Amino acid sequence: MKLITAVIKPQRLDEVKAALEAFGVHGLTVTEASGHGRQRGHTEVYRGAEYTVDMVPKARVEVLVEDEDAEELIDVVVKAARTGKIGDGKVWSVPVETAVRVRTGERGPDAL
């Protein structure tokens, strides 16, 4: 199994969700995140005092998949999240040792 993590622009979340559902993913976890890559932040001015806001709001999407689906699913996410502008985010995967569905106790791929 693999854990796919995507840190994307929040405004692309709906597209990514729709694409994942179309792909056949049943469950996912979304968290509000903040950070920056090459994009950096923006500047705000309050009563003449400038504040550089380094951290940009992002959505973090996590999905567990079977090994053979991982590469294709990454492509699906990347395609749905892309705007072509700076700050589109990143997608990566890591191997997962085990997964358990809490309600039934099923383990491994059955739990996905």
Place this chain on the structure above:
Amino acid sequence: MPHGFSAGDTAYMLISAALVMVMTPGLAFFYGGMVRVKGVLNMLMMSFISLGIITVLWTLYGFSVAFDSGNAVLGGLDWLGMRGIGLNQLWTGTGIPIYVFASFQLMFAIITPALISGALADRVKFTAWALFIALWGTIVYFPVAHWVWGSDGFLFKFGVIDFAGGTAVHINAGVAALGVILAIRKRIGFKRDPMRPHNLPLVMIGAGLLWFGWFGFNAGSALSANGVAAVMFLNTQVATAAAMLGWLVYERIKHGRFTTLGAASGAVAGLVAITPSGGSVSPLGAIAVGLIAGVACAAAVGLKYRWNYDDSLDVVGVHMVGGIVGSLLIGFFATGGVGQTAKGLFYGGGLAQLGKQCVGVLTVLVFSGVVSFLLAKAIDKTMGMTITEDDEVSGIDQAEHAETGYDFTGVAGGSAKKVEAKVSTAKKVEKKVEADA
């Protein structure tokens, strides 16, 4: 001048007093929205506690020493505890009972120390603040109110014009804020960490309430529902509007954007500047007063970074500077035909009134600035004026009030057991919080 009881004036003044009362909660929201999320409750409380403390002191002796006839410096003691005032006894030269006048003036006495709190965000011990406003009200505000408005006060007799409190309220509070911040430490991370307002909509609600309440503050200061009150009402609106535009245009040119905080700040700057002058200038003059105040205050709020003093929410930059601008502009724009007879430079009155205004401004600047500095220093040396740096970093709300302003978390709440536990002191809560952390 009415000499008999006037039901109309009395009704008008009761409503005006209530309008001025709502300015203090308005100020609390205005300031509260501007601090970071971890200090919003303390900021609100610094204003609300003034409603508590000053009201009691005013009843006990404040009104008497401020407004009973006494000498040039201090009022008399005949009205201690609000005794010796007849139910239907009228305030001199008006058609309103003294009790109405005392209630109206009480609201001024409440908001003036509350104004100072904006300069002290995030770092002042609540007990020290409570003690400070009790002493400051007694030593600074009550006497200054007597000087400026008491019929035997020396600034009043000298001919200084302060229609609704530019000198007694705004310069007084503004320079007091400067005195206190020079006596205590800055916020941790001043000039280093970004300290963005955490809730600008709250700032706008506060600014709206201030603007609304200020009609009572300014137009009510006519003490009668008459033509002067009408001009003052209109001038209040006009100057505030002009100042908001002035500030917005200034920051658009200087910083690139029209900001919400700029609109709110500009409006308050205009309200401050028209407070002393609104009874002396024409509506056209009010446009000038507003524009000048808006631009002057927008420029002045940047000085704290250059001169390195932590006037957290710009009490000095807005209230002291705006108050001075408004008070001095009387010397230029007084028409002599609105509420007062004195004429300014632009209306053929020469420099006489400007000179008087300078004397009024300087007297209050020096007296209030010095006494406030000494008071804060004395409190700081004895009981300590500021909280520990650890407490400030983790948040003054938690340290001083054991409360949290906003709870948006679904999972991090407490358990029912804690709610039932006997928590008799804030100390215990603190310990619990520490244990949880």
